[in-house]
Amino acid sequence: MALIILYLLYYVYTKDTTYSKNIRSVASVVEDLNRELYYLKKQLSEAETKFQSNSQRMNDDEIYQEIERSVYDMVQPLSIAMKQLQSNIEVIEGQIEHRIAQLESGVKQFSIPTSIHANDDEKIISLFKQGVSIETIAKELHLSKPEVEFVLKINKIK
Numbered sequence: 001m002a003l004i005i006l007y008l009l010y011y012v013y014t015k016d017t018t019y020s021k022n023i024r025s026v027a028s029v030v031e032d033l034n035r036e037l038y039y040l041k042k043q044l045s046e047a048e049t050k051f052q053s054n055s056q057r058m059n060d061d062e063i064y065q066e067i068e069r070s071v072y073d074m075v076q077p078l079s080i081a082m083k084q085l086q087s088n089i090e091v092i093e094g095q096i097e098h099r100i101a102q103l104e105s106g107v108k109q110f111s112i113p114t115s116i117h118a119n120d121d122e123k124i125i126s127l128f129k130q131g132v133s134i135e136t137i138a139k140e141l142h143l144s145k146p147e148v149e150f151v152l153k154i155n156k157i158k
Contacts, residue, residue: 129157134148
C-alpha cells in the first residue's frame with residue numbers, strides 16, 4: 001500500500017511539474033503578448049496625436065487650395081507650350097496664304113494671253129455687242145480666235 005501511495009505521489013509530482021512548465025510557458029507567451037499590445041497601443045496613440053495635429057494644420061479649404069496649386073503647376077507648362085504651338089500655326093498659316101496668293105497670281109499670268117490688253121478687251125466686247133463675228137474680230141485685232149473667245153468668256157458675254 002505504501003508503494004501505491006509513493007507511486008501516486010510520484011505521479012502527482014511529475015504531472016504537477018509538467019503543468020507548472022506549461023503554465024510558465026503560457027504565462028511567458030501572455031506576457032510577450034501583453035508587451036506587444038502595450039507597444040501597439042502606444043504607437044496607435046502616437047499616430048492618433050500626429051493625425052490630429054496634421055488635421056488641425058490643414059482644413060478642407062487649404063487642402064483644396066494646395067491641390068489647385070499643384071494642378072496649376074502641372075498645367076502651366078502645357079499651357080505655355082500650347083500658346084507657342086498656336087503662334088507657330090498662325091505663322092505657318094500666314095506663310096501658306098502668302099504662297100497661295102503667289103501661286104494664284106502666277107496662274108493668272110499663265111492663263112491670260114500676253115497679247116490681250118485692257119483696250120483689246122473693250123474693243124472685243126464692243127465689236128461683239130455690235131454683232132461682229134468672232135472670226136472677224138480676231139482678224140481685225142490681229143488675235144487668235146481662242147483669245148477672242150477667252151475674253152468673251154471671262155467677261156461672261158458668251
